Amino acid sequence: MYFFLSHLSVCDILISTNVTPKTLQVLLTGRHLLSFSSCHTQLYFFGAFTGTECCLLSVMSYDRYLAICDPLHYSFIMKRHLPQFLATLCWLVGFFVSMIIESFVVALDYCGPNVIDHFFCDLTRLLELSCSDTKMTDICVTIIVSIIGIFQVVFVIVTYICIFTSILQISSITGRQKIFSTCSSHLAVVSTYYGTLIALYVAPSSGHFQTLNKVLSLLNTIITPLLNPIIYSLRNKEIRSAFSKNVLRRLKR
Known part of the structure; x- marks a missing residue:
């Protein structure tokens, strides 16, 4: 779990560092000049890191599935080379x-126009600036993203259905709580990440919905990577204890 979590953390850092510096420049100056090649570079790496994070979350759900539903074979299946692969x-x-x-x-x-009404080089906004016919591009991109995205979401849902089924079969309440705690953090991260992605995909990107689209993009690119380490850290007893002590200390003041 911690091996995949380290890759997820690196991916979150790369997504934030790819978008945040330019975003801060836009917020501070009102606008920011970006070359054509730099815009495409940012778009490429943003898509690569986003796709990688989706795959990592699916792999982590499979890891939790094996640990909970097939614990006796977990060590044999998850040998050193399989997680790396x-x-x-x-x-x-x-x-x-x-x-x-x-x-x-x-x-x-x-x-034509060269002004992107967004805080980074978003694919939808970039296609709006093209003077070519983008119908085929829209169709191809939608098919690729939909196939991969739907597969990832369905895979995660199926694994968690199996996990919850196994948890319900345990008679001990303490055992249920202990097993649920091993996947609660990942479930929270998956819900947050895919929730913002689905909302971003479903929400219209034109007219009065442009501001909503920007807010959802901000949640997905900056806020969610910021929340991930907090969510996983709260599972650690030492961190929870230190956090509780600091909160109580401030309340007493």
Whole structure:
């Protein structure tokens, strides 16, 4: 679990560092100049890290499934090489899928407006600036993202259905609480991450909904990576104890 968690933390850091510096410049100056190649570079790495994080969350749900539903074979299945292989596969899938999407975007012509109404190079906003016919690009990107996204969401849902079924079969209340605590943090992170992604995908991106779209993007790119280490840290008894002591100390003052 901690091996995959370390990869998830690195991925969160890369997503934030890819978007946050330019976002701060936009907030401080009102606008920021960005070259065409820099915009596409930011878009590519943002897509790669986002895809990698989705894959890592799915792999972590599979790891929790094995630990809870098949604990006797967990050590045998999750040998040292399998976690490394799964983590490497997540990174490769993220970068490969982003490369495919970026190849469609780069092939378009851009000859009109050059102002992106967003705090980073968002794919939807970038396609709006193209003077080419983007119907085929929209269709291809939607198909790729939908297939991968739906597969990831369904996989996570199925694994947690199996996990909850196994938890309900345990007669001891203490045993249920102990097992549920091992996957509660991951479930909270998955719900937060996929919740903002689905809302971002479902919410309209034009008209009066542009502000909502920006807020959802902010949650997904900055707030969620910030919350992930907090959510996982609260599982640690020492951190919870230190946090409680500091809160009580401040309340007494």
